[in-house]
Amino acid sequence: MATYEVFLKKDGRDEYRHAGALDAANDELAMVMAREAYIRRAEGSRVWVVNREHVLEGGDDFISPNADKPHRHHDGAEVAARRKRTREAGES
Amino acid sequence: MSRSWNDMDEFEEFLDGGGIVEVDDDMPREYREAVFAFIEMHANSEYMGGLTERDWIPKTPGLRHKMSVLAKTQDEIGHGHLLYMVAADMGIKTRTEMLEDLMAGKSRFHNVFHYKAETWGDQVAIAFLVDAAALASQQAVFKNCSYGPYRRILKRIISEEGFHMRLGEDRMRRIAEGTIIQKEIFQGALDRWFWPALQLFGPDSKPDDKLLRWHIKSERNEVLRDKWVQKFVPMMHSYGFTVPAPDLAFDDETGKWDVGPIDWEPLKKTLAQGGPDSARRIGEARDNWERTAWVRNALNGVLQ
Numbered sequence: 001m002a003t004y005e006v007f008l009k010k011d012g013r014d015e016y017r018h019a020g021a022l023d024a025a026n027d028e029l030a031m032v033m034a035r036e037a038y039i040r041r042a043e044g045s046r047v048w049v050v051n052r053e054h055v056l057e058g059g060d061d062f063i064s065p066n067a068d069k070p071h072r073h074h075d076g077a078e079v080a081a082r083r084k085r086t087r088e089a090g091e092s
Numbered sequence: 093m094s095r096s097w098n099d100m101d102e103f104e105e106f107l108d109g110g111g112i113v114e115v116d117d118d119m120p121r122e123y124r125e126a127v128f129a130f131i132e133m134h135a136n137s138e139y140m141g142g143l144t145e146r147d148w149i150p151k152t153p154g155l156r157h158k159m160s161v162l163a164k165t166q167d168e169i170g171h172g173h174l175l176y177m178v179a180a181d182m183g184i185k186t187r188t189e190m191l192e193d194l195m196a197g198k199s200r201f202h203n204v205f206h207y208k209a210e211t212w213g214d215q216v217a218i219a220f221l222v223d224a225a226a227l228a229s230q231q232a233v234f235k236n237c238s239y240g241p242y243r244r245i246l247k248r249i250i251s252e253e254g255f256h257m258r259l260g261e262d263r264m265r266r267i268a269e270g271t272i273i274q275k276e277i278f279q280g281a282l283d284r285w286f287w288p289a290l291q292l293f294g295p296d297s298k299p300d301d302k303l304l305r306w307h308i309k310s311e312r313n314e315v316l317r318d319k320w321v322q323k324f325v326p327m328m329h330s331y332g333f334t335v336p337a338p339d340l341a342f343d344d345e346t347g348k349w350d351v352g353p354i355d356w357e358p359l360k361k362t363l364a365q366g367g368p369d370s371a372r373r374i375g376e377a378r379d380n381w382e383r384t385a386w387v388r389n390a391l392n393g394v395l396q
Binding site: 001003018019020021022023024025029036037038040041043059060061 | 094095116166167170173174177178181187244245248252391392393
């Protein structure tokens with residue numbers, strides 16, 4: 001018996017979203033159970049079913065270094081201020 | 093573990109600020125146990141409710157309704173499984189342990205599934221009164237639930253319960269438009285199910301209710317119960333049925349219905365597995381669990 005994670009997507013622009021988990025004896029039964037438990041009323045038009053052991057997971061400790069990299073952002077504030085000054089000068 | 097808190101004060105501050113707890117967070121043990129117990133009872137109730145519905149598949153009048161009952165049974169058992177997965181991930185009991193405890197009469201499920209459904213009228217009354225009560229309490233949890241996995245799974249459960257409730261009212265409408273005998277049968281069912289359904293909300297919440305403090309419940313029991321009364325008393329009247337509350341009164345000042353004093357003894361009995369139909373229901377669930385062991389074994393055997 002293995003635990004699987006179920007992801008659903010409707011056709012269109014939406015991304016795949018996690019719907020929940022299930023226990024199944026093998027991949028084929030996991031697909032059938034995903035349909036019967038999570039897609040009972042066309043909640044999605046596509047499904048990914050992934051053995052939980054195959055999911056690579058990174059937590060906050062792993063991700064957090066990238067939360068502190070201001071050089072990867074630019075708020076454009078000074079440029080905006082400069083543009084505003086130019087605009088106002090042109091209008092007067 | 094991705095997040096941890098130094099003490100309960102810090103954790104509660106996180107919850108009060110709208111924080112959502114995830115499965116791999118190092119949540120306080122008391123929170124983990126309380127949330128687990130709540131989800132386990134919800135899962136058990138879906139499962140036992142599904143078995144109640146199943147009892148009526150062969151006896152449901154008309155093919156269209158029979159198919160709806162089949163769908164509803166599958167929904168309820170499915171909800172049980174979704175919830176057992178969420179509960180099992182909390183690491184207190186496995187899914188199998190939870191099911192075994194349920195079959196052994198060691199764990200709780202909602203009071204309403206400790207009563208016998210005598211007639212098809214009872215089944216309609218359950219769908220109408222009980223499903224609405226269960227849906228209202230689930231919606232109140234969904235509104236502000238601090239445990240992320242439970243909140244997300246509730247969303248899909250609630251959407252399916254909406255179908256059950258509409259089905260219940262439609263069945264009631266058909267009976268209300270039916271023969272005198274049908275109406276009598278249904279009135280009898282309402283008389284049996286009104287109080288158990290009302291008691292599903294439980295007695296008034298204690299001032300220090302942990303589930304309220306930790307943002308699992310968003311509404312006090314008595315508030316939810318009152319909302320249900322204000323909705324269902326007039327609805328029963330509008331379909332031409334009476335409410336089995338001798339002290340029922342309408343307060344002109346508040347514009348509200350008051351059902352009078354509530355006897356909580358029946359609820360206490362069901363919580364101790366001593367309801368009118370508890371023994372048979374648990375026994376049948378267990379027999380069925382044992383009888384279908386070959387299906388589980390066959391599915392597990394696929395691996396070999």
